Amino acid sequence: AQSVTQLGSHVSVSEGALVLLRCNYSSSVPPYLFWYVQYPNQGLQLLLKYTTGATLVKGINGFEAEFKKSETSFHLTKPSAHMSDAAEYFCAVSDYNQGGKLIFGQGTELSVKP
Amino acid sequence: DTGVSQDPRHKITKRGQNVTFRCDPISEHNRLYWYRQTLGQGPEFLTYFQNEAQLEKSRLLSDRFSAERPKGSFSTLEIQRTEQGDSAMYLCASSLDDSLLPDTQYFGPGTRLTVL
Numbered sequence: 601a602q603s604v605t606q607l608g609s610h611v612s613v614s615e616g617a618l619v620l621l622r623c624n625y626s627s628s629v630p631p632y633l634f635w636y637v638q639y640p641n642q643g644l645q646l647l648l649k650y651t652t653g654a655t656l657v658k659g660i661n662g663f664e665a666e667f668k669k670s671e672t673s674f675h676l677t678k679p680s681a682h683m684s685d686a687a688e689y690f691c692a693v694s695d696y697n698q699g700g701k702l703i704f705g706q707g708t709e710l711s712v713k714p
Numbered sequence: 715d716t717g718v719s720q721d722p723r724h725k726i727t728k729r730g731q732n733v734t735f736r737c738d739p740i741s742e743h744n745r746l747y748w749y750r751q752t753l754g755q756g757p758e759f760l761t762y763f764q765n766e767a768q769l770e771k772s773r774l775l776s777d778r779f780s781a782e783r784p785k786g787s788f789s790t791l792e793i794q795r796t797e798q799g800d801s802a803m804y805l806c807a808s809s810l811d812d813s814l815l816p817d818t819q820y821f822g823p824g825t826r827l828t829v830l
Contacts, residue, residue, distance in 0.1 A: 609754075636821075643718070643805060643821035644757070690756050699770050700811060701747060702819060704756030 602627045602693045606705035614713045619663075619678040621708045623691030626672065632694040633674045634702065635665055639687045647689075650674065661685070686712045716740075718822035720806050726828045727796055734792045735825045739808030746789050747819060748781060749805040750774065757805055763789060764811070796829045803827075 607622040625631055632651050636644040648659025655667040665676045674691060688709050692702040719738045727733050739746050744765050749757035760779070761771045765786035775781075778796075783789040793800055803826050807819040 604756075634818075641823075641826075643823045644807075645821070646818050649818060692756075699762050699764070700745065700809065700817075700819075701759040701762055701770070702749075702757070702807075703759070707754075707756050 602631070602695055602703050604691050604693050604703055604705035606689075606691050606708050608708055609706065610709045610711070612711040612713060613681045615683055616680050619676070619681045619685065619710065621676040621689050621691075621710065623665075623674045623676065623705060624672050625674060625691070625693050627693055629697065631674075632696055633665075633667060634692045634694065635659065635663070635674075635676050636690045636692060636704075637687050638690065638707075644690065647676070681710075681712045683712050683714065686710055718806055718808050718820050720804075720822040720825050722825060723823060724826050724828075726830065728830050729798060730795055732792065732794045733796060733827065734790055735804055735806075735827075737789045737791070737806030737808075737822060739788070739806070740810075740820055743808035743810045743820075744786070745809045745811045745817075745819075746783055747807045747809075748789070748791055749807065751803040751805055751824070752801075760791075793827075796827075798829045801827055801829045 603626045634649045635647040650667045658664045691705045721736045747762040748760040751757040763783040778794045781791045803824045805824045806822045809817040809819045
């Protein structure tokens, strides 16, 4: 069975600082990995995804993530945090052998201090 | 393309009542998913449709839950005899699956259910 673990339910950074949100996955097949962002009382918006090919994936709003098979990780980074980045972030793996349903981690709430 | 829409956005009901939620996917998306999200948790898969066929249901989906997607367009999720434990955000997502790779799932704004 596939699973996702997000290390740290809450991360706080200062504006302009590096953002690093950690995600580790477990999968018996090559994984398809996603990061979504959720603002309060809203649905989820895709930040980026990894399917095949280049292991460094660039997404929207300056975020990027690197797929590391040896570490079973897909950490999300952004060089310089903005106040508008404050939100809940979810890492997910796609169970593509069974209809593509997404299996999510528990989420990491990012706070950005001025 | 107006995105995925859900109705209502909020629903407050009393324990024991029935509720129904609607999801309108992005037009021509053939897959539609329902997820449930409780406070402080990531979304959990409930069920999905390929066109009008319901292909998988999670064990989270008790007999009180039923979902339909007539004609392969909009979908409804009904909860009968609601319980306080049903209080959650119900998310709908749609995708266009026409390749070997999973397409992006686009999420609606969700329906927040509160059972008193």
